[in-house]
Amino acid sequence: MQGSLVDHTSLLLLGAGLTLWFWGSWPLLENRSYLSKLHALSVADTLGSALMLLGLLLRIPGQWPLLTLALLGLIVWNTIFGYVLAACSLPARDSTQAGEQR
Amino acid sequence: MRNLLPLLLSIGFRLALWCLLTSDLSWLNLLIGLVVALLLPRARSRPLPLRALLLATSRSLLAIPQAYGEALRLIFAPAVEEREASEPATDRALPLLVFLDVFRITLTPFTIVLGLEDDGRRYRIHSLMPASKQDGSRL
Numbered sequence: 001m002q003g004s005l006v007d008h009t010s011l012l013l014l015g016a017g018l019t020l021w022f023w024g025s026w027p028l029l030e031n032r033s034y035l036s037k038l039h040a041l042s043v044a045d046t047l048g049s050a051l052m053l054l055g056l057l058l059r060i061p062g063q064w065p066l067l068t069l070a071l072l073g074l075i076v077w078n079t080i081f082g083y084v085l086a087a088c089s090l091p092a093r094d095s096t097q098a099g100e101q102r
Numbered sequence: 103m104r105n106l107l108p109l110l111l112s113i114g115f116r117l118a119l120w121c122l123l124t125s126d127l128s129w130l131n132l133l134i135g136l137v138v139a140l141l142l143p144r145a146r147s148r149p150l151p152l153r154a155l156l157l158a159t160s161r162s163l164l165a166i167p168q169a170y171g172e173a174l175r176l177i178f179a180p181a182v183e184e185r186e187a188s189e190p191a192t193d194r195a196l197p198l199l200v201f202l203d204v205f206r207i208t209l210t211p212f213t214i215v216l217g218l219e220d221d222g223r224r225y226r227i228h229s230l231m232p233a234s235k236q237d238g239s240r241l
Contacts, residue, residue, distance in 0.1 A: 033184065035184065035214065035228050035230070036182070036230050039211050039214060039230040042211050043176065043211045046169070046209065047169055047170060047211070065121070065122045065123070065125035066123075069119065069123060075166075076205065079205050079208050079209045080201075080205065080208070082214060083204050083208045086208075090216055
């Protein structure tokens, strides 16, 4: 009984992650501003993938060290990559440090 | 303590990653991990105020559940609007705190940091929020 509860929860998490993935990736095909696509992507990539990894964590608890590492790496990397993409989308500005380094 | 904190943090973080990667807690493996953590190059570190670090860390962790809340609000929003905003930045001399701030702000789907402005005193933020009722301009 407990096993099936874990199974169902994990399925639910995987499904929710997949839903967020589709919701966040769809705007890429639409005609929207670059930054608003990035906002949607942070929902898909970071939050959706994190839910999927949690689902996998319930499903394969034996692999928790690697899955935790993946979860950690995914959340930090995706978030910071989103910031880098957003910052690079702007024309170089004089007041920012990046502008000074050019 | 303040001077030692950056060193302890970076060594601890690397060792934790090593343990997760190898999933082996034997003494030999811990020793190898410690050597690797010490050998990897480190950025020049400055004394780190513990209280500010704990505050920034807890705010970053709290941002994770908050991000899911914002994601749901975005998904069910009938209309959204884009805006630019800014927020006072933490001391730029402490890169770890700036990193945590950027992480916290960018993690949530409503806001993305675009960079620093005003000579590094403020974060330039782009936000995408559910539109307020009176102006229902759809993007």
